[in-house]
Amino acid sequence: MDTVLRSLFSSEEEELYILDCLSYFMIFMAVLTFLTLLFENVPYGRYSDRKYGFPVSVRVAWFIQELPALVVPLALVFWTASSKTGHLPNQLLIAMYFCHYVQRSLIYPCLIRGGKPTPFASFALAFVFCIYNGYLQVRYLSHYAEFPSDWVTHPCFITGSCLWLFGWIINLHSDHILRNLRAPGETGYKIPRGGMFEYVSGANFFGEIIEWGGFALAGFSVHSAAFAFFTCVVLSSRAVAHHKWYLSKFEDYPKSRKALVPCLF
Known part of the structure; x- marks a missing residue:
């Protein structure tokens, strides 16, 4: 892996510059995505559309598209001279990242019940994004990120870590509620109830936004902030669409429930 990276970049300074550029480009793409999603829903799940390509089994799609977000970082940590992985803040931030993607790429696809096929375009874009972001986040944290020796006791790291854990738990619990809405053999949609769904329609999205927002605060870099911003743009749009x-689907849908932020939005 080091050989590959050395063939791509003439120096560590050049690679770090590219990582910075990739972060700013992700922010730019988030803005374009926001403008696009004002007129079009992300085409997967209940918004699937054949005009975005042939359908891919939802389990297969989730497994393959999320796998690079795990495999690429594993290669960067174990098959490169990852000089910063001996430092505690870097270790904890990398562990947060892996904790999410081990569950998302290896466990979550096996738990999916039913679900509409994913259009190939959505699947392909997610696959590319996971390669892009996996390299960006973990290469920076494993080889370049430098933190003060007392960073793990800094309010930003403590607050960010707590937010990450809070959001991760909400995300897992909300996914559990959604998976168990229907009894075996049942079809159709139901109103999700329990947990954060009592307050917002996009409880799972709310949890993931909080999770990566906390990660960005704990990591305190443009690289993690770009990821959190992109996540917020995509998932907030989906939460509003779901709401x-x-x-429109259920006459008895709770009127006090908001789209994404409890009591506010």
Whole structure:
């Protein structure tokens, strides 16, 4: 892996510059995505559309598209001279990242019940993003990120880590609620209830936004902030779309429930 990286970059300074550029490009793409999603829903799940390509089994799609977010970082940590992995802040941030993607790429696809096929375009874009972001986040943390010796006791790291854990738990619990909405053999949509779904329609999205926002605060870099911003743009749009869909689908949908932020939005 080091050989590959040396063939791509003439020096560590050049690679770090590229990592910075990739971060700013992700922010730029998040803005473009926000503008696009004002007129179009992300085409997967209940918004699947064949005009975005042939359908891919939802389990297969989730497994393959998320796998690079795990495999690429594993290669960077174990098959390169990852000089910063001996430092505690770097270790903890990398562990947060892996904790999410081990569950998302290896466990979550096996738990999916039913689900509409994913259009190939959505699948391909997610696959590319996971390669891009996996390299960006973990290469920076494993080889370049430098933190003060007392960073793990800094309020930003403590607060960010707590937010990450809070968001991760909400995300897992919300996914559990969604998976168990229907009894075996049942079809159709139901109103999710329990947990954060009592307050927002996009409880799973709310949890993941909080999770990566906490990660960005704990990591305190443009690289983690770009990821959190992109996540927020995509998932907030999906939460709003879900909220509107629920309101139009169910006459008895709770009127006090917000789209994404409890009591506010």
